[in-house]
Amino acid sequence: MGTGTLALVAAANALVGACVGLTGIAGFLLPMFYAGFLGLAPVEGLALSFAAFVVSGTLGCPAYRRTGDLLLRASLGLLAGSFLGALAGTQIGLILPADVLTVILYLVVLGSGASVLLRMRAGEKDEDAPASLPATGRLFVVGAVTAVVCAASGAGGPVLVVPILMLMGVGPRMAVGMALLDSVAIAVPATVGYLFGGGVSAEVWGASSRGAAGTRGGRSSRQL
Amino acid sequence: MALLAHGAGVLLGSFNAHRINAPLLKGIVAVSSIAVAAIKLIQFAL
Numbered sequence: 627m628g629t630g631t632l633a634l635v636a637a638a639n640a641l642v643g644a645c646v647g648l649t650g651i652a653g654f655l656l657p658m659f660y661a662g663f664l665g666l667a668p669v670e671g672l673a674l675s676f677a678a679f680v681v682s683g684t685l686g687c688p689a690y691r692r693t694g695d696l697l698l699r700a701s702l703g704l705l706a707g708s709f710l711g712a713l714a715g716t717q718i719g720l721i722l723p724a725d726v727l728t729v730i731l732y733l734v735v736l737g738s739g740a741s742v743l744l745r746m747r748a749g750e751k752d753e754d755a756p757a758s759l760p761a762t763g764r765l766f767v768v769g770a771v772t773a774v775v776c777a778a779s780g781a782g783g784p785v786l787v788v789p790i791l792m793l794m795g796v797g798p799r800m801a802v803g804m805a806l807l808d809s810v811a812i813a814v815p816a817t818v819g820y821l822f823g824g825g826v827s828a829e830v831w832g833a834s835s836r837g838a839a840g841t842r843g844g845r846s847s848r849q850l
Numbered sequence: 851m852a853l854l855a856h857g858a859g860v861l862l863g864s865f866n867a868h869r870i871n872a873p874l875l876k877g878i879v880a881v882s883s884i885a886v887a888a889i890k891l892i893q894f895a896l
Contacts, residue, residue, distance in 0.1 A: 632851065635851070635852050636851050636852060636854075637855070639852045639853070639855040639856035639859065640855040640856065640858055640859035641859060642859065643855070643856040643857065643858065643859025643860040643862075643863065644859035644862050644863035645859075646859075646860055646863060647861065647862060647865070647867065648864070648866070648867045651880075655883070658886065662890065674852070677853060678852065678853060678856045681856050681857045682856060682857070682860040685857050685860045685861050685864070686863070686864040687864075688864075689861075689864035689865045729891070729894060732894070733887070735887040736883070736887035736888060736891065738880075738883060739880040739881070739883035739887065740884060742883075743877070743880045743881070746873060746877060802867070
């Protein structure tokens, strides 16, 4: 593993982390980077990405909490749904063939990008609309459904949850704050599931702590 | 190191979220994601 790869992994993680902290969106770029650019197998890329999402969700929340944009009690329904959804989504991600996982991942990215653009247009029209919080039951359903998709495809959560929350009437910054916290509820079971259920090698797991990703030679059929 | 770099980026971004034009950044991320996903899906289909 070269120093260049090490620097590239660190730079990509820092850049994606900054974007996640700013807008909640960009986490889905990590599995694309690991699998598409470094050539890791999808499951390995997912495991490393969700490990990063645990970090980003945990460290990103305090800033939004400090500005009053993260209401913990109101987020409980979303968190509970996401935790259960992520458990199911991880199993789906482990069972589905790599090709299916690849298509799902990029379809989710495509749909998420389009939804962000649509939400930006809607936000311009409803900029002065008062923010409100959906009922706990609705948040539970949203959390469960989005977590299944995210855990199976490698999206961090905010890329889907933020636009959906905004469409439900939640203010933009509050939506980002809730989604960051929600990403922890998705990432913890997903990380554990992919690490222990997906046969991720110690070498690849070491990439997360030592920045050694990209050392694997050759591209397999499971790579994105 | 990857997780440390990711955490540092998140802290930097989240504590400066109110200073930066987030809509513009979201637009860039959205357009980029659409483009990358479209290219990858086309490559996969061919």
